Amino acid sequence: MPAEEFVAGWVSGALGLVLGHPFDTIKVRLQSQNKYRGILDCAIQIYRHESVLGFFKGMSFPIASIALVNSVLFGVYSNVLLALTTTPHQERWTHPPVYMDVFIAGCLGGFVQAYCLAPFDLIKVRLQNQTEPRAQLGSPRPRYRGPLHCMTSILQNEGPQGLFRGSGTLMLRDTPTLGIYFVSYEWLCRYYTPKDQNPNSATVLVAGGCAGIASWVTATPLDVIKCRMQMDGLKGRVYHGLLDCMVSSVQQEGPQVFFRGLIINSARAFPVNAVTFLSYEYLLRWWG
């Protein structure tokens, strides 16, 4: 049933997110603080000073929003594919859809999810970019006190459209790269699976992980620009649109600016998407 595809998308997204959150925390710390010498040093310092829990800071808001975002992505993807091919999920591997249909369904899924993700992603990025230490007496107070406060102040200062700042760039980032995501997953599964069989768990894990990397590698240039657009105007920098942001970023920092965070994004993408696809496939088989 189509609704099951949404629920499977939600649960699998949440599992992937929990697994990937430590990587995300390291990424954010490396991007916004200069006190770490690299990925390993950052991980060791977090563990020493904050224990394992330090890696899971700020996870509640993404967990709440992943329900909407991932169920929309997988739900729209599966249902568009169903409409294009009329093959139900149970027969997906015995009657495989053509790659063009997979790509179109993935792009549409990406397009719709981008607009659901936009406000949550904006709040996450704004909070992650606050480098002030935790509130101490006499220390400067951070602009936002938490996700809800961040949301209400954006609404007050910038109006409802403020919550969608950077959403056009987010849409450009996610539409083609989620097409690539599902095509790479399908291609790898088919490549390693004998004809007319379901892919086994190891295949699903590796194909899901690699699909995540392929998608993030292609998404990283616009990911950098999207982040800057979401911070537009806050740190004294004002961009006149997407193109201006791209041009001035390259002028100031060289073309390598488009690859910021690529390694940690890819390291995070493998486990997150391996688990996402494994649980998605198993939930649907279990219900099927």
Ligand SMILES: C[N+](C)(C)CCCC[C@H](N)C(=O)O
């Ligand atoms: C399209 N883009 C690369 C941005 C995301 C693709 C993978 C989505 C997954 N929920 C994750 O967080 O890794």
